[in-house]
Amino acid sequence: MRLDAFLSDTRLIKRRTQAKKACERSLVLLDGRAAKPGKEVKEGQNITINFAHRILEVQILEIPKRSVRKDQASNFYKVIREERRREELL
Numbered sequence: 326m327r328l329d330a331f332l333s334d335t336r337l338i339k340r341r342t343q344a345k346k347a348c349e350r351s352l353v354l355l356d357g358r359a360a361k362p363g364k365e366v367k368e369g370q371n372i373t374i375n376f377a378h379r380i381l382e383v384q385i386l387e388i389p390k391r392s393v394r395k396d397q398a399s400n401f402y403k404v405i406r407e408e409r410r411r412e413e414l415l
Contacts, residue, residue: 326388327366328360328363328364331366331372334389334392334393335398338374349361353374354373356370356371357371368388380410381404381406387401
């Protein structure tokens with residue numbers, strides 16, 4: 326499955342177009358390296374997403390066959406690290 330599709334199907338990022346843009350801007354890392362939206366993902370790989378105010382790192386547990394319901398989305402990944410960024414004072 327493509328990285329951008331995994332991010333949207335598991336609801337880590339709301340829309341596939343947003344996931345694609347995040348990958349293109351190098352805000353999404355796959356096993357510590359910037360990854361293109363079309364990169365194939367596999368079970369056991371780590372994804373790090375640099376959101377505006379937090380960093381989220383997850384491990385892929387399972388690849389979904391299609392989009393999943395909101396209450397089932399977290400079954401496909403395990404949160405390794407979630408770090409809130411402090412706003413820097415000017």
